[in-house]
Structure formats: C-alpha cells, structure tokens
Amino acid sequence: MKEKFISIQEAIEKAKGKVSIRGWVHRERKQKDMVFIVLRDSSDIIQCVIKKDTVSEKEWNDLQKVLIESSMEIEGDIKEEKRAPTGFEIEVLKLKVISYSEIFPITKDLNEELLLDRRHLWLRSRKMTAIMKIRSTVFGAIHEYFRSKGFYEYQSPIFQSVQCEGGSTLFHVDYFGKKDVFLAQTWQLYAEPEIFALEKIYTIAPSFRAEASKTSRHLTEYWHAEMEVAWANFDEIIKYGEELIKHVVKKVLENNKSDLEILERDVKKLEPTLKKKFPRITYAEVLKLLKEKFKMEIPWGKDLRTIEEDKLSSLFDTPVAVTRYPKQVKAFYMKEPDDSKKDKPVVNGVDFIAPENYGEIIGGSERESDIEKIKKRLKEEGEKIEQYDFYLDTRRYGSVPHGGFGLGVERFISWICGLENIKDAIPFPRTMNRTRP
Ligand code: 4AD
Ligand code: MG
Numbered sequence: 182m183k184e185k186f187i188s189i190q191e192a193i194e195k196a197k198g199k200v201s202i203r204g205w206v207h208r209e210r211k212q213k214d215m216v217f218i219v220l221r222d223s224s225d226i227i228q229c230v231i232k233k234d235t236v237s238e239k240e241w242n243d244l245q246k247v248l249i250e251s252s253m254e255i256e257g258d259i260k261e262e263k264r265a266p267t268g269f270e271i272e273v274l275k276l277k278v279i280s281y282s283e284i285f286p287i288t289k290d291l292n293e294e295l296l297l298d299r300r301h302l303w304l305r306s307r308k309m310t311a312i313m314k315i316r317s318t319v320f321g322a323i324h325e326y327f328r329s330k331g332f333y334e335y336q337s338p339i340f341q342s343v344q345c346e347g348g349s350t351l352f353h354v355d356y357f358g359k360k361d362v363f364l365a366q367t368w369q370l371y372a373e374p375e376i377f378a379l380e381k382i383y384t385i386a387p388s389f390r391a392e393a394s395k396t397s398r399h400l401t402e403y404w405h406a407e408m409e410v411a412w413a414n415f416d417e418i419i420k421y422g423e424e425l426i427k428h429v430v431k432k433v434l435e436n437n438k439s440d441l442e443i444l445e446r447d448v449k450k451l452e453p454t455l456k457k458k459f460p461r462i463t464y465a466e467v468l469k470l471l472k473e474k475f476k477m478e479i480p481w482g483k484d485l486r487t488i489e490e491d492k493l494s495s496l497f498d499t500p501v502a503v504t505r506y507p508k509q510v511k512a513f514y515m516k517e518p519d520d521s522k523k524d525k526p527v528v529n530g531v532d533f534i535a536p537e538n539y540g541e542i543i544g545g546s547e548r549e550s551d552i553e554k555i556k557k558r559l560k561e562e563g564e565k566i567e568q569y570d571f572y573l574d575t576r577r578y579g580s581v582p583h584g585g586f587g588l589g590v591e592r593f594i595s596w597i598c599g600l601e602n603i604k605d606a607i608p609f610p611r612t613m614n615r616t617r618p
Contacts, residue, residue: 190224192259193269200271202227203254205305206247206282216244219266220255223310225439228265229255231273243278250282250305300609301618311440312605315433316594320385322432323406323590326425327383332408335375335382337368339389343568345370346512350390352401361568364389367587368407369514370572373548376411376583377575383408385590393613396487397602398540400591402611409585415518415529415547418584419502422533422543423459425588426500430454433597446599450537453498460497463505464527467493481525484510491538500533500542513558515546516584531586539596545586552576 185201192200204222214233219226233241247253254277262270287302296303303309324334344351346366356362368384375382388405408421430451433441441448462470467485471477475492479485485493485503493501508517508526515528533543549555552573559566566573591606604610609618 186254188224189220189222189227192227192271193225193267195259196269197260198258199256199274200259201254201256202271203279204252206249206251206253209247209249211245216247218247218253218255220253221305221307225267226307227259227267227269227271228262229257229271229273231276235272235274236276240276244276246281247278248282249285252279252282253277254279297604297610297615298618304608307443309605309608311437311443312594312598312600313608314440315437315598316590316606318433318436319429319590319594319597320404322429323383323385323425323588325432326428327408330381330421332381332383333379335372335379335384336386337365337371337384339365339387341365341371343370343572344564345514346390348562350392352389352391366390367405369409369585369587370569372407372409372585373572373575373583376409376581377579380411381408382410388587395613397604398487398592398595400603400607400611401613403592403603403607404590405587406590407585407587409583411581411583413547413584414582415504415516415531415584418545418547418586419461419504419531422502422531422545422586422588423500426459426533426542426593427455429593430597441598444598444600446597450498450599451597454500454536457499459499459502459533461502461504464503464507465505467503470496482507482509485532487540490534490540494534494536494538494540498536500535503532503534504529506530506532511546513555513562513564514548516549517554518547529584535592535596537596537599539592541589542592542596543586543588545584547582547584550576550580550582552580 186203187200189202192202204220206218207221207226208219210217216231218229220229231244255273256275257271257273259269259271287299341363342361352364354362354364365388367388372382385404385406387402389402392399392401468479471479471489471492479489505527508528511528511530515530517526518529521527529547531545532541535542556566559569591603594606595603600606
C-alpha cells in the first residue's frame with residue numbers, strides 16, 4: 182500500500198471517504214461471508230467490516246488466520262455507524278496482514294496477579310493505554326511548570342552514601358563489596374548543595390524505598406518530582422506545591438478527556454482542585470478535627486497513619502496542606518520555627534494529603550539552618566556525622582533560608598485517574614513481591 186497512513190483518530194475526524202490505517206486486532210468475529218475486526222492503534226479503536234466478495238481470495242484466506250493482536254494494514258471507506266464501539270465503521274477494500282499473532286494470553290477473567298505476570302502484554306489494554314497517556318501528560322506538565330517558573334533541571338546520584346528519609350527503608354547495594362552504599366530515597370541531600378549555584382532546581386527521577394508494606398500506595402521504585410529553592414520561606418514552598426498540583430491537573434483535564442472517560446473517572450471530583458485554594462491546617466488542628474468529627478483520639482506526637490489521613494481527606498474536596506508536625510515524627514533536616522514550644526516542638530514540614538483517600542502526595546519542608554541542631558538530630562538517630570560532612574558544608578559556607586518538596590508521581594497519577602492501586606500508575610510496578618517481568 183502506497184497510501185499515507187493516518188491514525189484511527191484522524192480517520193474518525195475525517196468521518197467519510199477513503200482512509201488507510203494500521204494497527205493491531207483488538208477484537209475479531211468471523212462469519213461465513215463477513216468478518217468484523219476492531220482495529221486498535223495508539224490513538225483509538227475502530228470497527229472494520231470485511232465482506233468476502235469485496236476483497237481478493239488471498240486477502241480473504243489470510244483473514245481467516247487473523248487472531249487478536251495480529252498486526253494489519255487496512256484501506257477502506259469510513260462512515261458513521263452508531264452501533265460500532267466508537268461510532269464509526271470502515272468498509273474494507275484492501276487489507277494486508279503484517280504479522281499473525283498466537284493466541285493472546287490475556288482474557289477477561291484473569292486475576293490481578295496474572296495480569297501483572299503478563300504486564301508486558303496487558304500494557305496494550307485500553308485501560309493501561311489511557312493511564313500511560315495521562316502519565317505522559319503529567320511528566321510533561323511537571324517539566325513545564327518548573328521551567329515556566331525559572332527552575333533549572335538538575336540530577337542527583339542514584340548510588341548514595343547517606344540516608345535521608347530513615348534507615349529502615351534503605352536499599353543496600355553490593356557495591357564492589359563496599360557497605361554503606363544505598364539507592365536514592367530522595368535527591369535532597371545532593372540537591373541542597375546545588376541551590377548555592379542555581380538557586381531554583383527540580384528533577385524527576387526514580388526513588389527507592391524498601392517498604393515492607395503491601396498497601397495500595399507503596400512502590401519500592403517510584404518516580405519522584407523534587408524541587409529545592411534558595412531564599413524561599415515555608416509559605417512559598419507550600420505555594421509552589423499548590424500551583425504545581427493545579428497546573429498538572431489542569432493539563433490532564435485539557436489533554437486527556439477521552440482517557441479519563443475510558444477510566445470512568447468522575448472528573449467533577451478533580452474540578453475543585455482547580456477552583457479552590459487548598460486549605461492549610463496545622464497538625465494540632467488535625468487532631469482537633471479528628472476528635473470533633475470522628476471521635477478519634479490521637480495523642481499529640483503520634484504520626485498520622487493512613488486511617489487518619491483518609492478521615493481527614495474525607496472532609497475536603499481538594500488536597501489539604503498539613504503543617505507544623507511534631508519534630509519527633511519528621512526528618513532531621515526540617516526547620517524548627519522560632520515559635521516552636523519546648524515541650525511540644527514542631528517543624529516547618531508540610532504534607533499534602535490528596536482527596537478521596539489517596540494519601541500523602543507531597544512531602545516537603547523549610548530546611549533547618551542551624552548546623553548544631555542538625556548534628557544533634559543526626560547523632561540522636563545514630564548516624565555517623567562524618568558521612569554527612571559534605572551536607573553540613575551547605576550550612577558552613579554562606580547558608581541561606583531554603584526549602585523544597587518531593588511529589589510522588591505515581592500517587593498523584595493514581596488520584597488523577599481514580600485508580601484502585603498505585604501499581605497501575607507505572608508500566609512495570611516494583612513491590613516487595615514483584616520484580617518481574
Ligand atoms: O515524604 P517523603 O519521604 O519526602 C522526601 O523524600 C523529601 N526528601 C522530599 C523533598 O523535600 N525533596 O517523600 C516524598 C513523596 C511522598 O509525599 C509520597 O508522595 C512519595 O514521595 N512516596 C512514595 N510513593 C510511592 N511509593 C512509596 N513507597 C513512596 N514513599 C514516598
Ligand atoms: Mg513524607
């Protein structure tokens with residue numbers, strides 16, 4: 182076929198006349214003198230009808246061997262057909278089988294584990310295709326947001342020699358027999374040194390957490406969108422987080438309407454995020470709310486668990502920024518504000534809790550500027566200070582107020598798409614039980 186191929190979406194937009202398309206067989210139904218094929222490409226699906234007396238004998242014979250996922254080129258007349266899955270149909274005049282398929286090992290009744298075993302093939306499903314398109318928009322929109330605000334893209338190492346988010350979730354690497362080499366939990370300790378040169382930086386990179394928890398929110402390898410800014414105060418950090426979320430959600434609503442439809446996502450649930458200012462409440466206020474609304478008694482100083490975050494999120498239709506956490510539940514680098522009380526010390530840390538039970542999507546903070554406080558916290562946590570010497574230099578040579586945050590990209594995608602499990606937000610999920618395929 183010499184004709185220029187167009188996408189199925191373009192063919193549908195054309196609505197009538199001759200079209201040439203190519204793709205994979207999504208469904209097929211063979212009758213005596215007629216074959217129905219639903220063809221799929223990256224853009225959409227379309228029903229194609231092949232009549233025995235319209236095509237050549239060779240074409241008709243080839244067609245008898247076509248199964249789901251065979252790849253084909255098709256030329257024919259497109260017209261509106263209300264009963265077809267996408268409202269259009271092609272009456273086929275010519276066809277060419279590019280490659281036959283064996284019996285495709287994905288059927289309707291496969292359970293979740295079998296679908297994950299065959300993930301490489303399940304990626305072709307309409308559901309996964311829709312999610313991957315949204316994922317692509319999300320990544321693009323994150324870059325777009327930070328670059329529009331004058332941030333430089335910057336990269337930190339994946340092999341690291343210090344922990345940042347707690348030793349219990351570190352992946353140790355066998356590094357030529359050396360101990361104390363870990364996979365990055367975050368870029369943070371390698372990002373802070375760079376703000377003295379570039380001032381405003383961001384990245385999107387994989388982070389690794391040895392999470393033994395099998396929840397719908399945890400991966401062992403996830404993509405982390407992180408930012409770090411010199412001269413910024415706590416308020417400004419929170420504002421960047423809110424703007425980023427709004428920008429990305431807006432882009433998905435603009436670009437991925439049909440994908441959200443395939444996922445049956447109720448987009449009305451995302452709209453308040455664009456229109457409303459996100460509430461900001463302190464940890465102490467959260468405890469009060471949980472007590473008032475749900476009779477939950479959380480003693481001051483205990484971290485918020487999934488159940489508390491979910492109860493809290495049920496009170497709001499936008500993400501909510503929770504601030505002023507107890508110092509004891511947060512990382513060593515978070516700043517203690519001047520008005521922090523001696524008996525109940527807090528830090529300028531912020532978690533953005535997503536609506537609809539999607540949990541913490543952003544964790545960030547203003548960074549502690551007092552080198553002695555940082556050393557004290559590290560010692561309390563049993564860390565070897567010498568290993569952090571490079572990091573402590575950020576406080577020795579012209580330190581400035583600064584801060585940043587990390588956004589868990591798959592958690593964000595899960596919420597945007599309304600997914601039941603974070604595993605579907607990434608092509609090949611890695612969890613405690615799964616590193617294959
Ligand atoms: O709250 P976290 O641990 O914060 C940091 O790593 C900071 N150093 C970020 C910074 O300030 N630059 O992680 C940030 C986000 C969480 O809010 C969550 O969305 C996501 O990373 N996250 C995970 N996502 C998927 N699977 C996991 N196991 C995750 N752990 C954290
Ligand atoms: Mg966190």
